[in-house]
Amino acid sequence: MKVGLFVTCLVDLMRPSIGFAAIKLLEQGGCEVFVPVTQTCCGQPGYNSGERSAAKGLALKVLDEFEACDYLVAPSGSCSGMIKTHYPDLLSDEPGTADRLARLTAKTYELTDFLVNVLKLETVPGTFSGKVTYHDSCSSLREMGVKQQPRLLLEKMPGVQLAEMEEGETCCGFGGTFSIKFGEISSRLADNKCRNIEESGADVVVLGDLGCMLNIEGRLHRRGNTTTRVMHVAEVLAGIHRE
Amino acid sequence: MQVASMHFVERAHDKLNDRELQKNLGTFKTRFVGARARSITELDDFEGTRDAAKEIRQRVLDNLDTYLELFEENATANGATVLWAETPADVNRLVLAIAARHSARKIIKSKSMVSEESALDHAIEAAGLTVVETDLGEYILQLNDYEPPSHIVGPALHKSKEEVSRLFADKHGTAKKTDIGELCMEARLVLRQHYLSADMGISGGNFLIAETGSVVLVSNEGNATLTTTLPRVHVAISGIEKIVPTLEDVATLMRLLPRSATGQSISNYVDILTGVKGAGEFHGAEHMYFILVDAGRTGVLDSELRAALRCIRCGACMNHCPVYQNIGGHAYGWVYPGPIGSVLTPMYVGLENALPLPHAATLCNQCGVVCPVRIPLPDLLRTLREKQVDRGLRPWTERAGFRLWAWVARHPAWYGLGTKIGSRVLKWMGGSNGYIRKLPLAGGWTEGRDMRAPAGKTFRELYAQSKRT
Missing domain, CATH: 3.40.50.10420 (NagB/RpiA/CoA transferase-like)
Known part of the structure; x- marks a missing residue:
């Protein structure tokens, strides 16, 4: 099967290793991975800021770029959630897109959901040992229905010990432009999240979205915590990561 | 009531630094969220x-x-x-x-x-x-x-x-x-x-x-x-x-x-x-x-925000809102706080008198998940953001920024060049320890957080390299 990888703009710019980790996992599951080179962004920053027409142009671009794939998979609940749950609204008045859009949303998956429910991956290539806590991103959890999938995958790694944190389903405070417009509130939410992560006793917080990742990582560092590591679930599962 | 919603950021700042209030909000959160979770199982x-x-x-x-x-x-x-x-x-x-x-x-x-x-x-x-x-x-x-x-x-x-x-x-x-x-x-x-x-x-x-x-x-x-x-x-x-x-x-x-x-x-x-x-x-x-x-209610009824009027005033949206939980209701500056307030206030007192409110949410949808009458609160907040744009109520710099971003993102060659330069600049800004402490144009971020600098090459560059070898 031909799987189109939606790299996401934040992975492209901030953490390319996650894109390569996603490719490795998909190939392990027997996929032919296709990476459209013209891809940029799903349009969510514009959509969530009320800039609907700006977002629409990008949605149409994604629609074209992934037309030839059997699936669209993104290492992000946020971007896959944008495509799957918000494109139908965004493109609702765009003539002639309804059928193409229905095909796109039906084949769009968050990475761990795809690995568990479509590829039914039995083993993962990464080796990791330590205590990890999983941070559910709002969009993975509440838009894409991702909760057990990453945990099931992590449990396939013998060295991984999972520890749930308190208030695990509470937002980390990122919220896209919210984190800049309301920096103080956003930082407080991130601070609460960091405290819960630290209290879980985990060596690593694992997550599936770049926004949360930058936010939590940045707040942990500002708090002076240089020991708790922050890793994307794809990096852990694939055994590919920075340093 | 006097509308003070335009001062949301300053008011929230005061509330975040009010130690007595912070203690009271902590008790409130645990009690209401827990009690609802238990009772709905009945x-x-x-x-x-x-x-x-x-x-x-x-x-x-x-x-x-x-x-x-x-x-x-x-x-x-x-x-x-x-x-x-x-x-x-x-x-x-x-x-x-x-x-x-x-x-x-x-x-x-x-x-x-x-x-x-x-x-x-x-x-x-x-x-x-x-x-x-x-x-x-x-x-x-x-x-x-x-x-x-x-x-x-x-x-x-x-x-x-x-x-x-x-x-x-x-x-x-x-x-x-x-x-x-x-x-x-x-x-x-x-x-x-x-x-x-x-x-x-x-x-x-x-x-x-x-x-x-x-x-x-x-x-x-x-x-x-x-x-x-x-x-x-x-x-x-x-x-x-x-x-x-x-x-x-x-x-x-x-x-x-x-x-x-x-x-x-x-x-x-x-x-x-x-x-x-x-x-x-x-x-x-x-x-x-x-x-x-x-x-103001007939105005809401005749708009895309009609669903907001389904509200039965239970307060579950604010009880579960991470923003409300940390700043309380006064910061919102009018009668109705929290997510439903951020939808109703601009509609009742005028969009231009409550500009920060529709943006004062992470769109985490915890409110939508608990609303007993399924009001899609994040969608309504987003609709209000669109109304602000349509009515020319956003700063011109923000609008220009989004136009530029949208144009560049639709032109992959320019986008690739921009991110290539961007990743290198960010790496340089991270210095020897790899963390950025001050970001121009995003001061809100670095007010309370660092930013881990990227490695200096984008995915698209590295991917193209890997395909060549």
Whole structure:
């Protein structure tokens, strides 16, 4: 099967290793991975800021770029959630897109959901040992229905010990432009999240979205915590990561 | 009420640094969230009940004129008078006219958020009459020089027992009490005198039942019952959207309202008040008025935000909102805080007077998940953001920034060049330890966080390299 990888703009710019980790996992599951080179962004920053027409142009671009794939998979609940749950609204008045859009949303998956429910991956290539806590991103959890999938995958790694944190389903405070417009509130939410992560006793917080990742990582560092590591679930599962 | 929503950021800053408030908010969060989670498991089909409740409320809104006329007809047949207030000022005018007609000097009130919209208490006092709030939370706030409510269900839950204890001792001139039971008893003794001497009672309305012309009041302290049945005159003030077709429908909604609000299976009191006291009846007011308030509601009804009017004022959205949980209700700057407030406030007071509110949410959708009538709050907030853009209410720099971003993102070659440069600049900014402490144009980020610098090459560069080798 031909799987189109939606790299996401934040992975492209901030953490390319996650894109390569996603490719490795998909190939392990027997996929032919296709990476459209013209891809940029799903349009969510514009959509969530009320800039609907700006977002629409990008949605149409994604629609074209992934037309030839059997699936669209993104290492992000946020971007896959944008495509799957918000494109139908965004493109609702765009003539002639309804059928193409229905095909796109039906084949769009968050990475761990795809690995568990479509590829039914039995083993993962990464080796990791330590205590990890999983941070559910709002969009993975509440838009894409991702909760057990990453945990099931992590449990396939013998060295991984999972520890749930308190208030695990509470937002980390990122919220896209919210984190800049309301920096103080956003930082407080991130601070609460960091405290819960630290209290879980985990060596690593694992997550599936770049926004949360930058936010939590940045707040942990500002708090002076240089020991708790922050890793994307794809990096852990694939055994590919920075340093 | 004065609108202070434009100062959201400054107000939130104060609240985040108010240690007493932060302590009180911590207690509030654990209690309400936990209680709701436990109580909804009592229902066999909670999600199905939410569907039914949503359908009832949506049907009302889609046929609001019909149901309002039916309500007016039935309420009038029971001896009540139905009056219509187009603006908040009309609410105050009508209340004072009723008071004058019945020579009322002292007015008692049970909790009514809609009366906060028009600052009714101030209007009553300005007319030389006495008004006493009887809901314990509202009473505390009235004593504290009309401090505004910070929550639609628990108006004073930003206050601790110690603060109330100091306030009571100060204002009542009594010995300071520390036990909650004793404090309640003290308030009860003061209020009891007012119930017995008041000429007129004002209530809000949780639901207005079209088929019976009744008002439903959901409460826990018994004050609503006393306020509406002891004085000669009862005035129920309610938004026009609070209509429910039948008594049966109220039963459905009541399965959700207390559970979503306070985690109770049922509130201590549910009053269903229908018409005036009949011949030979012992309880009830001799004169009953309904003031049905528009004050911006028809504007919402005619917009893409109609779903917001399904709200049954349980407060679950704010109880579960991570932003509200950390700053409380006062920061929002008007009557209704939290997610539903950030939707209603701009619609009621003007988009331009509440610009920060639709943006003051992470769109995490915790509110949408708990809303008993399935109001898609994040979608409505996003719609308001679009309205701000359409009306030219965003800063030109922001608009220009998005236009540039959208153009570049549609032109992959330029985008690739931009991110290539960007990743290198960010790497350089990260210096030797790899963390950026100050970001130009994104100072809000680095105010409380660092940014881990990228490795210096984008995915698209590295991927192209890997394909070449």
